[in-house]
Amino acid sequence: MRVDYFSFSYFLMLIVAFLFALLNYFILKNRSPKFQKYYIFFLLLSAFSLHFLKQLFEPYRSNLPAGFRHSTFENICAVSVLIFPWIFISKSKRWKDYMYYIGILSGVGAMLIPTEALGKELLSFDILRFYYVHIVIFTAPMLMVKFGFHKLDYRRVFQLPLSFIIILVVILVNEVILIAAGFVQTDMATFLNQTERNSSFIFGPTKYFDNFIGLVMVFVPSLFKKPLIGATDQVLYWPIVWMVIPCYIYLPLCGLLLSLPYEGERIKTDLSNFYTKTKQKIMKKRG
Numbered sequence: 001m002r003v004d005y006f007s008f009s010y011f012l013m014l015i016v017a018f019l020f021a022l023l024n025y026f027i028l029k030n031r032s033p034k035f036q037k038y039y040i041f042f043l044l045l046s047a048f049s050l051h052f053l054k055q056l057f058e059p060y061r062s063n064l065p066a067g068f069r070h071s072t073f074e075n076i077c078a079v080s081v082l083i084f085p086w087i088f089i090s091k092s093k094r095w096k097d098y099m100y101y102i103g104i105l106s107g108v109g110a111m112l113i114p115t116e117a118l119g120k121e122l123l124s125f126d127i128l129r130f131y132y133v134h135i136v137i138f139t140a141p142m143l144m145v146k147f148g149f150h151k152l153d154y155r156r157v158f159q160l161p162l163s164f165i166i167i168l169v170v171i172l173v174n175e176v177i178l179i180a181a182g183f184v185q186t187d188m189a190t191f192l193n194q195t196e197r198n199s200s201f202i203f204g205p206t207k208y209f210d211n212f213i214g215l216v217m218v219f220v221p222s223l224f225k226k227p228l229i230g231a232t233d234q235v236l237y238w239p240i241v242w243m244v245i246p247c248y249i250y251l252p253l254c255g256l257l258l259s260l261p262y263e264g265e266r267i268k269t270d271l272s273n274f275y276t277k278t279k280q281k282i283m284k285k286r287g
Helices: 006-026 033-056 066-071 076-088 094-113 125-146 153-179 213-217 241-286
Strands: 224-228 229-238
Touching: 006 033, 006 094, 033 066, 033 076, 033 125, 033 153, 076 094, 076 125, 076 153, 094 125, 094 153, 094 241, 153 241, 213 241
Parallel strands: none
Antiparallel strands: 224 229
């Protein structure tokens, strides 16, 4: 069964993801908080472990030691796999916000646009690992909030873009280290090319998002992109900088939407209070 857009395998894994999340919810629903906390932690730890254990299987085993790069902070979801267990047991509200919002956005996004799995056989270790890890990435944060291990505050969504940018910087530094250590062979033009090793959009948008790129590029100043020397048909995006403005526009909006199930009533109350106070001020000035 090959994974292609809208194939049987594609929809099968979406159903499996939904059932996995639902099953874990019912497993934890009537359990003690202690059991719930350990369960979610070990769920995250299973994905963390697979990030390294995959080196024992193909196609990574045949590509050692260069294949070790795939167990580093290579992309957004790789970073999530590596840091989510420790964020979960931390006391950081800001990073638990990041875990919830980015975990859902990136995990669900990977299920809808499974770039690493497209054109490959579903029933292989690496593709099944890919799906399992991304299902955990969005399931565990939802369980964390649902069972009260983190309380959302919609007013903190405006911190989300900075947290996301920090993660992008980590990925960029990781890439530089991989090149310096010889795990990735590249030159400057290839390093900055948006079609090469650019799963986290650090060097510009990728072809997989051509249908949505207009919504992003409208907020990217021309200053943050320019033609490559001697290549008029290519564009060099300023790494990370090019997406700062879109991040500050779209991530808070996504955060607000994802916080509605828990913060909807408070948002409604705050908006009502804001409207009432504004109306009173206007009436007072007129009076």
